[in-house]
Each structure stands twice: as structure tokens, then as C-alpha cells.
Amino acid sequence: MKPKLSALLMLLALAAPLAVADVAVPPPDASTATIYKYLRTLRSEAQGLSGPAAATRGDLQSAAQKYQKLLDYLATPQVAEHATGYLPLYAEHVNLLLPLAGTYARLGMKEEALSALERVQGMLWAAPFVPQLDAPTYDALRDEPRFKAVRRTMALPDRLYKAAAIATPYKPVLTVEEKVAGLSLFWAEARSGFVHFDHVPDLNWDQVYMDYLAKVIAAPTTRDYYRIMMQLAPLLQDGHTNIYPPDELEGELYARPPLRTTLVEGKVLVERVGNPALQARLRVGEEIVAIDGEPALQYGRQHIEPFVSASTPQDRALRTYSYELLMGDVSKPVALRVRAADGTERTEMVERTGSYQAPERFVFKTLPGDIAYISIDHFESDESVKAFEKAIPEILKAKGLVIDVRRNGGGSSYFGLRILSWLSRQPVISAASYRRDDDAASRARGGVIIRWVPAGFGDEAYRAQHKDVFDGPVAVLTGAQTFSAAEDFAVAFKLMKRGVIVGEATGGSTGQPLFFGLPGGGNARICVKRDVYPDGSLFVGKGVMPDVEVRRTVAALRSGADPVLDRAVAELRKP
Incomplete structure (x- = not known):
């Protein structure tokens, strides 16, 4: 399961200033990445001018000019075409308009500030922006009816979807x-x-x-x-x-x-x-x-x-x-x-x-033949990453590695990708994620179509640089209890082609659940993100299949034997 922030708000959260560097205006045939870097770098220059509370009027005027110049650049046909297919670039409109509105407000240019905020409102309604609008930056606009209208509109998503009237407290x-x-x-x-x-x-x-x-x-x-x-x-x-x-x-x-x-x-x-x-x-x-x-x-x-x-x-x-x-x-x-x-x-x-008394969640040991073994029983926090990285000095010396996720019920896929980054210098590719796009306007025109659109940012590869990585043979152990983010881990490992999966098929369920309250204090969740292999083939509803299937037996459970681990070690010892 992936992190829960919405894609656009995640991008807006990444809108912190970059280190300023000289960046030339990209040529007409520039790539989307080059255009995005140019915009973010120049936005950082503007934020450096408008950010300090003690900014001079001249600094604020210069910042406003820079923000507007970038918005004009975003509106050019060349850049607008790139923005239609790349969410981070599209989000730059909001990343520029919000600080521009605040800069205008501080300059006493109320009409310009209100117009910028209304442009943001025309692009999205986002309740997380309400605390930003309550900041001192907008004090000059506080009593303006147009400002109050923008603030009310930004708060609408919470009123529409948090269902406070339906999610009543418990009663018998x-x-x-x-x-x-x-x-x-x-x-x-x-x-x-x-x-x-x-x-x-x-x-x-x-x-x-x-x-x-x-x-x-x-x-x-x-x-x-x-x-x-x-x-x-x-x-x-x-x-x-x-x-x-x-x-x-x-x-x-x-x-x-x-x-x-x-x-x-x-x-x-x-x-x-x-x-x-x-x-x-x-x-x-x-x-x-x-x-x-x-x-x-x-x-x-x-x-x-x-x-x-x-x-x-x-x-x-x-x-x-x-x-x-x-x-x-x-x-x-x-x-x-x-x-x-x-x-x-x-x-x-x-x-x-x-x-x-639950079993220990993270176990590291060295098996005969210098085979490193680590069990990782959840991805609920970075404890899993810390446990793996604590063992890295011993893992790097081993002749083989077993990663046991048979009892891993999931959490955040991000932690699994961080662990996998220690197994290769190449970017780690994970499952492809999609969301539904069947809007009411299309239905009104007679087209009842459910279209699948990417739910991520366009590049789902995880990149991390480590001085050393483990390049020996690897086996991952899976079973039916391997679930959610642990299945994303198994998918990414399979795509890496770094080793063998041993055991039984995983639980066959991942994605992003939408949580909401119900009457009487109960709650519910619904899966609203669809994950598949990059080629479109399914593992949800089936499970990630092992390369080597080994099933548990009654005799093994009674004797304390672990045939799945034994087979994995045997696979690692093969030439």
C-alpha cells in the first residue's frame, strides 16, 4: 500500500525552495524534466525574496515580477502541452499563484492578490490550504468578501467528504x-x-x-x-x-x-x-x-x-x-x-x-555457509529499514541473503523500496498504479466509460545511492500472510531480477484504501487504487507467485522444521 497523501498535495508539499543556480530558459525542444527544473529553480529565487518577514518593498516587487514571469512561461503553448501530461509541472501553477497572492497582499495590491487566489480556486479546492490562508500574510485581505468566499470554497472538500453528520458516535x-x-x-x-x-x-x-x-x-x-x-x-x-x-x-x-x-x-x-x-x-x-x-x-x-x-x-x-x-x-x-x-x-x-506474546518482528542471523537471514515482519514504520540497515555490515560480507516477509502484513511501500535499494545500483521499479476516471459529465453525454489513469507522478522508480550494495544471490520468502505493501515489495523484487522468490503465493491484495466513518462509531475502507505489473498483468486477486513453490506441511510444523527456508538456502548455494 502506498502513502496516503493525494498526488497533487504531495507535489505541493514538495514545493520548498531549491538551491538557486543559474538556469537558462529551456530551448523549444526541451524535455519536461528540464522545464520543471527551470521553473522550480526560478521559483526558489522568488521565494528567497518574498519569504522573509522583513522583506523590503523592493524585494517583494521583484519577487512578484518573477512569479508572474514564470506563470506567463507556463502559459506558453510549448510548456502547457508538457503540463497536461505531467502532474508536477501542472502543480507549479498553484505553487506560483499562492506565494504571488501573498506577495501582492503584503504590497497592498488587494485586487491582484484576490485575482491570484481566485485562479487557485479555479484549479482546485483543497482544505489543507485553509491554514495557509489564515496566516498573517493575508491579514490585509481578511475582511474582503472575495477572500472569505475563497476560504469557504477551499474548505468544501472536508464538508463534502468527511461525513461528520453520518459518522455519529457510539450508542447501543x-x-x-x-x-x-x-x-x-x-x-x-x-x-x-x-x-x-x-x-x-x-x-x-x-x-x-x-x-x-x-x-x-x-x-x-x-x-x-x-x-x-x-x-x-x-x-x-x-x-x-x-x-x-x-x-x-x-x-x-x-x-x-x-x-x-x-x-x-x-x-x-x-x-x-x-x-x-x-x-x-x-x-x-x-x-x-x-x-x-x-x-x-x-x-x-x-x-x-x-x-x-x-x-x-x-x-x-x-x-x-x-x-x-x-x-x-x-x-x-x-x-x-x-x-x-x-x-x-x-x-x-x-x-x-x-x-x-508475539514473535520478534525483526530477526537477523547468519546461517551455515555464510548465508545472511533477516525477517521483516512489517513496513508500518522505518523500523523495518533501520533493522535492515543495522545488519548491512554483516549482510555485505555474506555469500547469500534471505529476506523473509512471510509474516509481513504491509504498511508503506516506501520502506520496502528503501530496503531493496541496497540490492542494486539501478533504480527500483515498482508496480504501476491507476485510479478510476469515470466522471459524471461523460455519463451525462451518454458515455458510460471507466477509464484508468495513472495514480502516480509518471516515474515510479525509487533511486537511492549507497556506497556499497549487496550483489550476491538473494532469496525472498513469501506466503499468504505477505500482504499489501509486502506484496509491492515482492513485485519490485521480481522486477529487479535480483533473485528467487520461494514459498507460497502472497495474499493478493494491495492498493490504497479510502477510510471514512460510519454511524455509531464504526468505520469502513474501500480500495480506490489499482496496482498491476508494469506490463498490465495482474497480481491483485491472484497473488505474487513464487519462483519456487514450497508448501508447509503438518509434519514440518510439528517438528519445528522450516522447509521454505531450507529450500531457499539450497537455491542460494547453487552455482
């Missing part, structure tokens, strides 16, 4: 209006922004809305309402599209024992016991044959799977039989019928309470 019983509003909001956001309707081509989304209206209206409590809504999102079959109940209901719906289960060779097994007290009763590798009197597989299908949002069979199985299988009411112990390795059976009553 919702009104009919709240229940219908929550359903309507989720349905409408999915209809306009969801990017994977092709994964459910036979789903009639309008009919789903009509079917669920009666269901949500009849829900007597907030808990019942969310039990219904939580079965709505799975119909879209996407791992980044979910409905979550209020935190106040977490103890009734999401409490679970301090242990983790897994589905291996058609059996539900104990994978980890994360509590010393429970370790005396349950052992890794024992089979759970029944839950509350029902066969374990049947229990998962009937009570868990209808609430699971997943993009692939492997992700659905993981969520059903690992993440969510034993979730329930904290006040109700779960009865587990357990079969030991010797075939004997017993029943264990397990409380859905107790602390869970």
Missing part, C-alpha cells in the same frame, strides 16, 4: 436514518471509487443495496447492525475493502485466546501459543478438530467466512482459519476439541483473554 441503538445513511454511504463510495469490480463481474451492486436496506432497517441494536454490515463488504471480495464495528463492540466480537491457528493440508492446527499458562495445555502442531461442538472446518465456513473480506482463496483461508477463527465474546470461553499427534483427543475450555 441507532436510528433508522443512521442505519440507512451508513449503508448508503458505503454503497455510494464503492460505486464511485472501488477499483476491483472486475473481480466480481456478476455482482449487481444496485441490487445489493436494495437487498440490504430491509436488513439494516430491521437490525434492533448497533451490534446487530454491524453484524449485517460486516457481511456487505465481503461481497466485493477485496482484502483492502472492509467494514469495522465500533471500538465499544470489540470485546463482544473480536476477543480471542492468546494463541494462533493455521490451516495446513486441510487441518486446523495450533501454530503458536503466545501465553506461558496456555502452553502447558496446548502444543504447537496439535489439531483442532471441533470448535464449540462443530467440526472446525465447518465452523469456519459457517460462522467466520461470511464476514471475511478477501481477494484470493489463500487470503480467505488465512483470515478464516488463522486471524479470525477463535474470535468472539470475551465473556464466553471457547470449547476446543484437540487431537494430539498420537491421535488422542481431549476438550480444552479456553478463555478469550490473556496477553499474547
Whole structure:
């Protein structure tokens, strides 16, 4: 999953002054990059003049002339053509108009300042600009009706999309209006922004809305309402599209024992016991044959799977039989019928309470044969990068490297790219990202077309310069739990052609989710960014496939063996 700022606002955030250098006016046949560099460099000169609070009137006048000169240059046919296909260049209009308006305001040129702000308003409405308009720079305009109108318009996106009237706080019983509003909001956001309707081509989304209206209206409590809504999102079959109940209901719906289960060779097994007290009763590798009197597989299908949002069979199985299988009411112990390795059976009553000691998230070690191994269990922060870079001195000396992302649930793709940059001096290319472009004006003209347009800046390669990089053989370990940004990592590694992926297919879901609140304190998310391989082939809905498939076995789990790692090491040792 990529960072959450919008593309244009990210570009505007990058609008800090550059180091000033002499740059000639680009020739008519100049590249887009050359034109962009020219504009940013000269804008930096103008910002250097207008930026200081103590700038003289002469400095402000010079800055205004420079800003206007660059805007005139942007308007020339040659540059305007480049700007239509390159978002950073297009964003320079705003990057120039905003400081120009502030400069005019400080010069007492109210008409010119207001006209510049109205030009910005004509290009975009952006709530993050409101604090800028509240700065002392615009004090001279504060009481002007046109200025107030611009400020109100800039704040419109928040009023339109943050749904404060619908995202009401928790209460045990919702009104009919709240229940219908929550359903309507989720349905409408999915209809306009969801990017994977092709994964459910036979789903009639309008009919789903009509079917669920009666269901949500009849829900007597907030808990019942969310039990219904939580079965709505799975119909879209996407791992980044979910409905979550209020935190106040977490103890009734999401409490679970301090242990983790897994589905291996058609059996539900104990994978980890994360509590010393429970370790005396349950052992890794024992089979759970029944839950509350029902066969374990049947229990998962009937009570868990209808609430699971997943993009692939492997992700659905993981969520059903690992993440969510034993979730329930904290006040109700779960009865587990357990079969030991010797075939004997017993029943264990397990409380859905107790602390869970998770495995270490970053592990580095050197395996026999000078093979460096590192597990990276998340990309939620730069902790992952720091752990890898801490091990770099040892990695650089190794004869091979294993990067284990089998338990990496994702975070920000940026951190994965930073790690991969240590494996090559070439730019790291990642998946291609797209968003929907099916506007109402086209529909009004009779053209119901969903067009895919790039969601990035045009060049998605990540570049980093390191004095030394690891150039030995590399293996990446993946599995169904490899998800979201970790899949972006696997995609980029595959595109680098730096080594072999060993294990099982990844979860098959990445992208950018749009989050929004729902009535009663719940919330939802919908995937609004579509990621594919650069050649257009799909991995969302399938998973990133390993080069060498190695599946876990019951025997390996019980013995503590790791056949995936063993095979990866064997691959690295090949000539």
C-alpha cells in the first residue's frame, strides 16, 4: 500500500525552495524534466525574496515580477502541452499563484492578490490550504468578501467528504436514518471509487443495496447492525475493502485466546501459543478438530467466512482459519476439541483473554555457509529499514541473503523500496498504479466509460545511492500472510531480477484504501487504487507467485522444521 497523501498535495508539499543556480530558459525542444527544473529553480529565487518577514518593498516587487514571469512561461503553448501530461509541472501553477497572492497582499495590491487566489480556486479546492490562508500574510485581505468566499470554497472538500453528520458516535441503538445513511454511504463510495469490480463481474451492486436496506432497517441494536454490515463488504471480495464495528463492540466480537491457528493440508492446527499458562495445555502442531461442538472446518465456513473480506482463496483461508477463527465474546470461553499427534483427543475450555506474546518482528542471523537471514515482519514504520540497515555490515560480507516477509502484513511501500535499494545500483521499479476516471459529465453525454489513469507522478522508480550494495544471490520468502505493501515489495523484487522468490503465493491484495466513518462509531475502507505489473498483468486477486513453490506441511510444523527456508538456502548455494 502506498502513502496516503493525494498526488497533487504531495507535489505541493514538495514545493520548498531549491538551491538557486543559474538556469537558462529551456530551448523549444526541451524535455519536461528540464522545464520543471527551470521553473522550480526560478521559483526558489522568488521565494528567497518574498519569504522573509522583513522583506523590503523592493524585494517583494521583484519577487512578484518573477512569479508572474514564470506563470506567463507556463502559459506558453510549448510548456502547457508538457503540463497536461505531467502532474508536477501542472502543480507549479498553484505553487506560483499562492506565494504571488501573498506577495501582492503584503504590497497592498488587494485586487491582484484576490485575482491570484481566485485562479487557485479555479484549479482546485483543497482544505489543507485553509491554514495557509489564515496566516498573517493575508491579514490585509481578511475582511474582503472575495477572500472569505475563497476560504469557504477551499474548505468544501472536508464538508463534502468527511461525513461528520453520518459518522455519529457510539450508542447501543441507532436510528433508522443512521442505519440507512451508513449503508448508503458505503454503497455510494464503492460505486464511485472501488477499483476491483472486475473481480466480481456478476455482482449487481444496485441490487445489493436494495437487498440490504430491509436488513439494516430491521437490525434492533448497533451490534446487530454491524453484524449485517460486516457481511456487505465481503461481497466485493477485496482484502483492502472492509467494514469495522465500533471500538465499544470489540470485546463482544473480536476477543480471542492468546494463541494462533493455521490451516495446513486441510487441518486446523495450533501454530503458536503466545501465553506461558496456555502452553502447558496446548502444543504447537496439535489439531483442532471441533470448535464449540462443530467440526472446525465447518465452523469456519459457517460462522467466520461470511464476514471475511478477501481477494484470493489463500487470503480467505488465512483470515478464516488463522486471524479470525477463535474470535468472539470475551465473556464466553471457547470449547476446543484437540487431537494430539498420537491421535488422542481431549476438550480444552479456553478463555478469550490473556496477553499474547508475539514473535520478534525483526530477526537477523547468519546461517551455515555464510548465508545472511533477516525477517521483516512489517513496513508500518522505518523500523523495518533501520533493522535492515543495522545488519548491512554483516549482510555485505555474506555469500547469500534471505529476506523473509512471510509474516509481513504491509504498511508503506516506501520502506520496502528503501530496503531493496541496497540490492542494486539501478533504480527500483515498482508496480504501476491507476485510479478510476469515470466522471459524471461523460455519463451525462451518454458515455458510460471507466477509464484508468495513472495514480502516480509518471516515474515510479525509487533511486537511492549507497556506497556499497549487496550483489550476491538473494532469496525472498513469501506466503499468504505477505500482504499489501509486502506484496509491492515482492513485485519490485521480481522486477529487479535480483533473485528467487520461494514459498507460497502472497495474499493478493494491495492498493490504497479510502477510510471514512460510519454511524455509531464504526468505520469502513474501500480500495480506490489499482496496482498491476508494469506490463498490465495482474497480481491483485491472484497473488505474487513464487519462483519456487514450497508448501508447509503438518509434519514440518510439528517438528519445528522450516522447509521454505531450507529450500531457499539450497537455491542460494547453487552455482
